[in-house]
Amino acid sequence: MCDDISVQKNVYLDQILAERRSHRRFRPEFCGEDEIRRILHAGLLAPFAAAAVGNSHDYFRRFFVVRKGSESMNAATPLVMRQVEKMSAVLEDAMQNDPALRVKAAGFVRRLSMIQSAGVIPGVGTAPYYIVVAERRGYPPVELQSLAHCLENMWLKATALGLGFQLISVTSQMSRDPAFCALLGLAPGEWELMGCAVGYPADELSPSIRPPVEDVTVWFV
Ligand SMILES: Cc1cc2nc3c(=O)[nH]c(=O)nc-3n(C[C@H](O)[C@H](O)[C@H](O)COP(=O)(O)O)c2cc1C
Incomplete structure:
Protein backbone atom coordinates (compact mmCIF):
# COMPACT_ATOMS: atom_id res chain seq x y z
CA MET A 1 0.00 0.00 0.00
CA CYS A 2 1.30 3.44 -0.91
CA ASP A 3 -0.26 5.88 1.57
CA ASP A 4 0.84 9.49 2.14
CA ILE A 5 3.27 8.55 4.92
CA SER A 6 4.97 5.95 2.79
CA VAL A 7 5.28 8.40 -0.12
CA GLN A 8 6.76 11.00 2.23
CA LYS A 9 9.23 8.50 3.75
CA ASN A 10 10.44 7.57 0.30
CA VAL A 11 10.83 11.17 -0.81
CA TYR A 12 13.11 11.82 2.20
CA LEU A 13 14.99 8.53 1.89
CA ASP A 14 15.61 9.03 -1.84
CA GLN A 15 16.83 12.55 -1.14
CA ILE A 16 19.30 11.36 1.52
CA LEU A 17 20.54 8.54 -0.72
CA ALA A 18 21.16 10.97 -3.59
CA GLU A 19 22.77 13.61 -1.36
CA ARG A 20 25.20 11.18 0.29
CA ARG A 21 28.59 12.13 -1.08
CA SER A 22 32.23 11.75 -0.12
CA HIS A 23 33.30 15.03 1.42
CA ARG A 24 37.03 15.57 1.51
CA ARG A 25 37.18 19.17 2.72
CA PHE A 26 35.79 20.20 6.09
CA ARG A 27 35.16 23.44 7.94
CA PRO A 28 37.21 23.77 11.15
CA GLU A 29 34.23 24.11 13.55
CA PHE A 30 33.26 21.04 15.57
CA CYS A 31 29.73 19.75 15.31
CA GLY A 32 28.00 18.85 18.58
CA GLU A 33 28.81 15.62 20.38
CA ASP A 34 25.09 14.84 20.29
CA GLU A 35 25.19 14.78 16.50
CA ILE A 36 28.14 12.37 16.66
CA ARG A 37 26.16 10.18 19.08
CA ARG A 38 23.22 10.12 16.66
CA ILE A 39 25.57 9.02 13.88
CA LEU A 40 26.98 6.23 16.10
CA HIS A 41 23.45 5.16 17.01
CA ALA A 42 22.66 4.82 13.29
CA GLY A 43 25.76 2.61 13.03
CA LEU A 44 24.49 0.41 15.85
CA LEU A 45 21.20 -0.06 14.00
CA ALA A 46 23.02 -1.56 11.01
CA PRO A 47 22.84 -5.30 10.40
CA PHE A 48 25.54 -7.54 11.84
CA ALA A 49 26.58 -11.12 11.19
CA ALA A 50 24.75 -12.72 14.10
CA ALA A 51 25.89 -16.25 13.25
CA ALA A 52 29.54 -15.15 13.14
CA VAL A 53 29.72 -13.18 16.40
CA GLY A 54 26.67 -14.54 18.22
CA ASN A 55 28.63 -16.33 20.97
CA SER A 56 30.72 -13.42 22.15
CA HIS A 57 29.80 -12.19 25.66
CA ASP A 58 31.33 -8.84 25.02
CA TYR A 59 29.53 -6.54 22.52
CA PHE A 60 31.14 -7.01 19.12
CA ARG A 61 30.98 -3.46 17.77
CA ARG A 62 32.84 -0.45 19.21
CA PHE A 63 33.28 3.20 18.29
CA PHE A 64 36.25 5.46 18.99
CA VAL A 65 35.73 9.18 18.46
CA VAL A 66 39.04 10.99 17.99
CA ARG A 67 38.79 14.77 18.11
CA LYS A 68 41.12 16.91 16.05
CA GLY A 69 43.84 18.41 18.26
CA SER A 70 43.45 15.73 20.96
CA GLU A 71 46.41 13.74 22.29
CA SER A 72 44.90 10.62 20.72
CA MET A 73 44.75 12.28 17.29
CA ASN A 74 48.37 13.38 17.67
CA ALA A 75 49.36 9.83 18.60
CA ALA A 76 47.27 8.09 15.90
CA THR A 77 48.31 10.23 12.94
CA PRO A 78 52.00 9.16 12.73
CA LEU A 79 50.99 5.52 13.23
CA VAL A 80 48.63 5.68 10.25
CA ILE A 121 46.44 11.45 5.48
CA PRO A 122 43.13 12.61 3.99
CA GLY A 123 40.55 12.57 6.77
CA VAL A 124 42.95 11.88 9.66
CA GLY A 125 43.37 15.26 11.32
CA THR A 126 41.93 17.11 8.32
CA ALA A 127 38.39 16.92 9.73
CA PRO A 128 37.08 17.75 13.20
CA TYR A 129 36.42 14.08 14.00
CA TYR A 130 38.11 10.83 13.01
CA ILE A 131 35.86 7.94 14.01
CA VAL A 132 37.22 4.40 14.14
CA VAL A 133 34.71 1.56 14.18
CA ALA A 134 35.79 -1.88 15.37
CA GLU A 135 34.03 -5.20 14.80
CA ARG A 136 35.18 -8.34 16.58
CA ARG A 137 36.55 -11.04 14.30
CA GLY A 138 34.24 -14.04 14.17
CA TYR A 139 33.68 -17.09 12.05
CA PRO A 140 33.11 -16.98 9.13
CA PRO A 141 35.24 -13.84 8.89
CA VAL A 142 32.71 -11.30 7.60
CA GLU A 143 33.65 -8.36 9.82
CA LEU A 144 34.59 -6.06 6.95
CA GLN A 145 31.24 -6.60 5.27
CA SER A 146 29.51 -5.96 8.58
CA LEU A 147 31.53 -2.79 9.09
CA ALA A 148 30.55 -1.61 5.61
CA HIS A 149 26.87 -1.80 6.60
CA CYS A 150 27.59 0.07 9.81
CA LEU A 151 29.55 2.81 8.04
CA GLU A 152 26.86 3.21 5.37
CA ASN A 153 24.21 3.77 8.05
CA MET A 154 26.49 6.33 9.72
CA TRP A 155 27.12 8.01 6.35
CA LEU A 156 23.39 8.32 5.61
CA LYS A 157 22.70 9.70 9.09
CA ALA A 158 25.53 12.23 8.76
CA THR A 159 24.02 13.27 5.41
CA ALA A 160 20.58 13.70 6.97
CA LEU A 161 22.17 15.86 9.71
CA GLY A 162 23.84 18.05 7.07
CA LEU A 163 27.32 16.81 8.00
CA GLY A 164 30.14 15.82 5.66
CA PHE A 165 31.51 12.28 5.81
CA GLN A 166 34.61 10.66 4.31
CA LEU A 167 35.53 6.99 4.46
CA ILE A 168 39.14 6.42 5.55
CA SER A 169 39.80 2.89 4.39
CA VAL A 170 43.48 2.86 5.41
CA THR A 171 42.05 2.43 8.93
CA SER A 172 41.40 -1.23 8.12
CA GLN A 173 45.18 -1.71 7.74
CA MET A 174 45.64 -0.65 11.38
CA SER A 175 43.86 -3.68 12.87
CA ARG A 176 47.13 -5.56 13.47
CA ASP A 177 49.21 -2.53 14.45
CA PRO A 178 50.04 -3.05 18.15
CA ALA A 179 50.54 0.66 18.92
CA PHE A 180 47.30 1.72 17.18
CA CYS A 181 45.33 -1.06 18.89
CA ALA A 182 46.88 -0.13 22.26
CA LEU A 183 45.66 3.43 21.72
CA LEU A 184 42.11 2.07 21.29
CA GLY A 185 42.48 -0.45 24.13
CA LEU A 186 41.87 -3.39 21.76
CA ALA A 187 43.85 -6.61 21.42
CA PRO A 188 45.65 -6.52 18.06
CA GLY A 189 44.33 -9.07 15.58
CA GLU A 190 41.01 -9.63 17.41
CA TRP A 191 39.08 -6.82 15.69
CA GLU A 192 38.64 -5.50 12.17
CA LEU A 193 38.63 -1.74 11.81
CA MET A 194 37.19 0.89 9.49
CA GLY A 195 37.25 4.64 9.83
CA CYS A 196 35.63 7.84 8.69
CA ALA A 197 35.97 11.59 9.05
CA VAL A 198 33.01 13.73 10.05
CA GLY A 199 32.49 17.47 10.21
CA TYR A 200 30.72 20.36 8.55
CA PRO A 201 31.46 20.15 4.82
CA ALA A 202 33.47 22.98 3.29
CA ASP A 203 31.76 22.56 -0.09
CA GLU A 204 28.29 21.81 -1.29
CA LEU A 205 28.49 18.82 -3.64
CA SER A 206 25.96 18.00 -6.33
CA PRO A 207 23.93 14.82 -5.90
CA SER A 208 25.48 11.51 -7.04
CA ILE A 209 25.45 10.68 -10.72
CA ARG A 210 24.99 6.99 -11.52
CA PRO A 211 24.02 5.08 -14.68
CA PRO A 212 20.33 4.36 -15.25
CA VAL A 213 19.28 1.13 -13.52
CA GLU A 214 18.27 -0.51 -16.80
CA ASP A 215 21.80 -0.02 -18.23
CA VAL A 216 23.38 -2.17 -15.54
CA THR A 217 20.65 -4.70 -14.79
CA VAL A 218 19.74 -8.07 -16.28
CA TRP A 219 16.29 -9.34 -15.38
CA PHE A 220 15.67 -13.11 -15.35
CA VAL A 221 11.91 -13.37 -15.39
C1 LIG B 1 35.38 0.30 0.19
C2 LIG B 1 35.51 1.77 -0.02
C3 LIG B 1 36.65 2.42 0.42
C4 LIG B 1 36.77 3.80 0.26
N1 LIG B 1 37.87 4.44 0.76
C5 LIG B 1 37.95 5.76 0.68
C6 LIG B 1 39.04 6.46 1.29
O1 LIG B 1 39.92 5.87 1.92
N2 LIG B 1 39.09 7.80 1.17
C7 LIG B 1 38.13 8.52 0.49
O2 LIG B 1 38.22 9.74 0.40
N3 LIG B 1 37.06 7.88 -0.10
C8 LIG B 1 36.96 6.54 0.00
N4 LIG B 1 35.87 5.90 -0.54
C9 LIG B 1 34.81 6.70 -1.18
C10 LIG B 1 34.74 6.52 -2.69
O3 LIG B 1 35.89 7.02 -3.32
C11 LIG B 1 33.45 7.22 -3.16
O4 LIG B 1 32.35 6.64 -2.54
C12 LIG B 1 33.27 7.17 -4.69
O5 LIG B 1 34.28 7.89 -5.32
C13 LIG B 1 31.91 7.73 -5.11
O6 LIG B 1 31.75 9.07 -4.67
P1 LIG B 1 30.55 9.49 -3.70
O7 LIG B 1 30.78 8.80 -2.37
O8 LIG B 1 30.68 10.99 -3.55
O9 LIG B 1 29.25 9.09 -4.32
C14 LIG B 1 35.75 4.53 -0.39
C15 LIG B 1 34.59 3.85 -0.82
C16 LIG B 1 34.46 2.50 -0.63
C17 LIG B 1 33.19 1.81 -1.07
Missing part, protein backbone atom coordinates in the same frame (compact mmCIF):
# COMPACT_ATOMS: atom_id res chain seq x y z
CA MET A 81 51.31 7.47 8.19
CA ARG A 82 53.81 4.73 9.08
CA GLN A 83 51.28 2.16 7.81
CA VAL A 84 50.88 4.10 4.54
CA GLU A 85 54.68 4.01 4.13
CA LYS A 86 54.77 0.26 4.83
CA MET A 87 51.92 -0.49 2.40
CA SER A 88 53.61 1.59 -0.27
CA ALA A 89 56.97 -0.19 0.17
CA VAL A 90 55.39 -3.69 0.17
CA LEU A 91 53.27 -2.92 -2.89
CA GLU A 92 56.11 -1.37 -4.88
CA ASP A 93 58.22 -4.42 -4.08
CA ALA A 94 55.47 -6.83 -5.20
CA MET A 95 54.94 -4.82 -8.39
CA GLN A 96 58.58 -5.28 -9.45
CA ASN A 97 57.95 -8.90 -10.44
CA ASP A 98 54.27 -8.74 -11.28
CA PRO A 99 53.41 -6.77 -14.45
CA ALA A 100 49.66 -7.34 -14.03
CA LEU A 101 49.78 -5.91 -10.50
CA ARG A 102 51.87 -3.00 -11.82
CA VAL A 103 49.02 -2.02 -14.13
CA LYS A 104 46.21 -2.74 -11.68
CA ALA A 105 47.73 -0.98 -8.67
CA ALA A 106 49.30 2.00 -10.48
CA GLY A 107 46.59 4.47 -9.40
CA PHE A 108 46.67 3.29 -5.79
CA VAL A 109 50.46 3.49 -5.58
CA ARG A 110 50.30 7.05 -6.93
CA ARG A 111 47.77 7.90 -4.24
CA LEU A 112 49.98 6.44 -1.48
CA SER A 113 52.92 8.38 -2.82
CA MET A 114 50.91 11.64 -2.89
CA ILE A 115 49.88 11.09 0.73
CA GLN A 116 53.52 10.60 1.72
CA SER A 117 54.72 13.69 -0.16
CA ALA A 118 51.96 15.84 1.35
CA GLY A 119 52.61 14.39 4.83
CA VAL A 120 48.83 14.41 5.39
